[in-house]
Amino acid sequence: MILDPLRDLNPQQKSAVEYLDGEQLIFAGAGSGKTKVLTHKIAYLIKSGIVRPDNILAVTFTNKAAQELRNRVEKFVEKQAGFIHIGTFHSICARILRKEIEHLGYSKYFSIYDESDQRQLIKKVISDSNIDLEGFLPKNVLSRISYLKNWLTSPEDFKPRPGNRFEYIVEGLYPLYQKALKRSNAVDFDDLLLLPLKLFDKEPKLLEKYRLRYQYILVDEYQDTNKPQFLFIDLLAKKHRNLCVVGDDDQSIYSWRGANIENILKFDAQYPECRVFKLEQNYRSTNNILKAASGVVANNINRVKKELWSRKSDGDLLIKIEAESDYDEAAKIAVNIRQEILKKKRTFKDFAILYRTNAQTRILEEILRRNNIPYNIIGGVKFYERKEIKDILAYFSVLSNPKDDVSLRRILNFPPRGIGKQTLSGIDAFAVKKQLTLFEALNHVDFLELSKRSKKAVQEFIDMIKRIDDSKEKLAFEEWTRIIIDELGLRSYYKEQGGEESIQRLANIDELLNDISEFCTTVEEANLEAYLEKVSLLTNIDVWEDEKNTVSLMTLHSAKGLEFPVVIICGLNQGLFPLDRDNSEKAVEEERRLFYVGLTRAMEKIFLSSAQVRNRAGEMQYLPDSIFLSEIPKELIEVESLREGVIASKRRRYSRRNTSEVAYQGTDMPTRRKTAVRGSIVSHKIFGVGKVIEVNGMGDGAKLHINFQSCGTKVIVAKFVQVK
């Protein structure tokens, strides 16, 4: 059945769908049918014959969302949906670059470097450059470079602030890093967005071409676009002025990676003739949930005021879980999930457990497993980041782009083939001297002063790569991968090694091959480059098997755009959520928006948990409840602490023995000395009770600034106070 895109919409949605006179901003509150509007709008454009499907560009936040959007549009326009350009910013830009990057002096087989590739590269750049990091970390340098790129500061433009040592180091390394990337024919995630801008600037004809192609542009999650993304869209839309952006300033949670909330807040200033639409009717959550979420986000100053409302009933109160420790927190979550399933006839996939940091998954995982609750972790240690998988992908990269030094370095001597440190540094020196890539240098092995054995090893490696490269032309991609994995000797290496770990790795290699098979059956042009691109642009959510009946575990960031009947937000402790890195009001506002995102994921029920003690980075920390808990109107929250089932298990002991067999049985943790953190309540023999306001140093010797009730602020060494 073919549907009508103007039906089943509320009046606000309908007018947003129908509006076609220039730039358009849709403020879409959580759960207000944003995807529906996008779907209907695209369908409307196509059905009414206003724009051809291949002249539409729709930008989504994940590849999964792109797929979903396409499927939903298909219900209206059938096969035509296949022609729409839909994707994330990164994948759309990658596609453009694959075609056009030669104008910028790269080859079209460029590699896309992920974080670990970038780290390897910057380390190499640092060691080749003799620049002293003075205690700063490669990671710090990278994140500053990324920040500069996100704000369009080129290596030439960047001027360090006088006296700022770090910025002088960055000034030295940034241009070298950029050169190294280019020499490796590689781009990082930031380049993916920047290079199209360069391209359009350098080749106006190309800009024209893409303007003609993308006559109608729609952008989802506009509140999280950064400057390059804004410019990309602005450039493309300038001519036809058919731009529709959808977003919610209350859900802007990526400012730390350059997202600029001003893009949405100042949209009307940017495009004076634009029309603004607001969608405020929520179809997702009960009223209690909405009231709680609104109450929280109302504490933010910098926002556009809007009032979400729902025709749904009040529903259940929010439930606060008070736990003694992080283990106890996980156990209580498990008990509550079981109870909900029993009493409310829910099923595992109705639940999502959301947290601020990935590190929190470990304990949750352990406890859920012991309670036989099936779960599914989104993000965390990713499949494609495992060593054995990364190694294979590195081989793929080298075979596609021989200039990719980082990948070549990774696999040159793995599995071990006699090209060790000595040999490598000899080749390396030669490469640096002659300005060659590592692979080119390997080809000149005869000129190098190396032992006979080393030369032979290198020659054998080169011959193998050439052999495999030849076979690439002759075989279909899938068949080729199966053959070369054996030829590379990775399987036999792990088989020889033996042990649990090797078995797991071999299984992962098989899983990769399965993934490739699946890729080949679902993608039309399945080849090496397409596969590498898919893998490097995958988002966390893309790999989520949402049809499985399991509880979903993910960070609050990953949960954006999703919904679940029951949402459990854990770790609501001051210092963890909001995370205390930078206590500026701006940072707290973003954390609060993140909490708002979490709350508004829920359709029917919310559990909020905090734990008094948590193990953080190997240390026990006592953290007070999150301020966010106090921002929820009191009458909407019910404290759980006395519910049956939890209490029954409370007196039993927690045992470290038989950890794999025994279910978690209580709340007692192995005791450890308590550590004072900011906010801890401590007592001192003479001064009495006080609150820690600052901590300098670590362990027993840390100097604590304590505000005592009796006598004001004093500085005391940690070992003289007791943490309550």
Next chain:
DNA sequence: GACCGTTCTCTTTTT
């Protein structure tokens, strides 16, 4: 050159 055990550091979120 490979391997193994130890020390050290660093802990946000992700395309």
Next chain:
DNA sequence: GAGAACGGTC
């Protein structure tokens, strides 16, 4: 508590 880096041994 995990991963990387380092240093020592075979």
